Amino acid sequence: MMICPNCASENFTLDQVKCDSCGWNKLNEEGIQNFLTEKDRSNEFANSYIDNYEKLAVEDLKISIVDKKFLQNQAKNTTKYIGNFKELEVCDVGVGQGFLCKEILKLGAKHVSGIDISRSYLKQFTNKSNFTPYLANAENLPFKEHFDILTCTDVMEHVLNVGSLLYCINRSLKLGGIAAIRVPFRESLLQYSPHMGFSHGFAHFRSFNKDILRTYLQEAGFFIKSFHLDGFSLGSPRSYLYSSQRRKNFYHYLVNKLTLFLKNPADITLWNSRFTSLIMRPVEITVIAKKMKAL
Numbered sequence: 001m002m003i004c005p006n007c008a009s010e011n012f013t014l015d016q017v018k019c020d021s022c023g024w025n026k027l028n029e030e031g032i033q034n035f036l037t038e039k040d041r042s043n044e045f046a047n048s049y050i051d052n053y054e055k056l057a058v059e060d061l062k063i064s065i066v067d068k069k070f071l072q073n074q075a076k077n078t079t080k081y082i083g084n085f086k087e088l089e090v091c092d093v094g095v096g097q098g099f100l101c102k103e104i105l106k107l108g109a110k111h112v113s114g115i116d117i118s119r120s121y122l123k124q125f126t127n128k129s130n131f132t133p134y135l136a137n138a139e140n141l142p143f144k145e146h147f148d149i150l151t152c153t154d155v156m157e158h159v160l161n162v163g164s165l166l167y168c169i170n171r172s173l174k175l176g177g178i179a180a181i182r183v184p185f186r187e188s189l190l191q192y193s194p195h196m197g198f199s200h201g202f203a204h205f206r207s208f209n210k211d212i213l214r215t216y217l218q219e220a221g222f223f224i225k226s227f228h229l230d231g232f233s234l235g236s237p238r239s240y241l242y243s244s245q246r247r248k249n250f251y252h253y254l255v256n257k258l259t260l261f262l263k264n265p266a267d268i269t270l271w272n273s274r275f276t277s278l279i280m281r282p283v284e285i286t287v288i289a290k291k292m293k294a295l
Helices: 038-042 044-062 068-082 101-105 119-123 160-172 210-219 245-261 265-270 274-280
Strands: 027-029 032-036 089-093 111-116 131-137 148-155 173-184 221-229 284-291
Touching: 027 044, 032 119, 038 044, 044 119, 044 210, 044 221, 068 111, 068 148, 068 173, 068 221, 068 265, 068 284, 089 101, 119 131, 119 274, 148 160, 160 173, 160 210, 173 210, 210 221, 221 274
Parallel strands: 032 131, 089 111, 089 148, 111 131, 148 173
Antiparallel strands: 027 032, 173 284, 221 284
16 A cells, blocks of 8 residues: 555555645656655755765766666566566665666566656656656655565665665565565775765765675564575676786686677676676675565
8 A cells, every 4th residue: 555655644545645644745746756755855964865866866877887788687687586576566666777677567567666766767767657656765665565576776775774774665565575685795885985086975875795684684574585696797806816916817818718608798697696606706685585574
């Protein structure tokens, strides 16, 4: 069901413009449902946060921050980990450039609700069938027991309050529903410092590993089905392969040989991770979890 993002009232439907409980108003902005809370719309700090990511989105759409083929392949990996989408209600939190949404629709989802805090990312979906774009904060999702599957990729490292995100993921899913969460794996955060030349106020606030994700998801009422290390890149060799010049030379030789089998260097992301993890460092980790209880 739909709920009011501002007060979580269940006496609210998509057809309503105003919440009877708190007076919050839904806005329709050129085909995008604006479900930002009153605080997100008016608070100076919240506006600064949203503006920061809007600027990042505009730049990303102009010149992709991450290789588009890599993003497309990561979307394929994520749907492969989940499995069936046929005739299911799906929510994608953090649509970004939309590769995962498009893959989910291609696999036969009944309907996809796309969430993002950036209008620019959502504009590409305003006229797409079986898809509803929502301008909303991932920490205040306007759903309760609504979805069979919820995907959340490259988002958890950005949010201010991880607990609120996890609570909303749980609340949005039906009992037994599946959450697929992808985040950076043991990432160095130095690259996001203005002292190191980063041009925005902030981006990633944290990094992750299996233990952290297991703790987060289990406490949030989920059973961990599987972990997947992925995001392998020829540009991210294991450190032992760069520990001497001889090993460097060997790795460069190996890369030249591997590229003979690749149409695009980013296609290495689709290879069996047991092999690629021997010589490349995983950049991301995906966890597939099942909702066992409501919070």
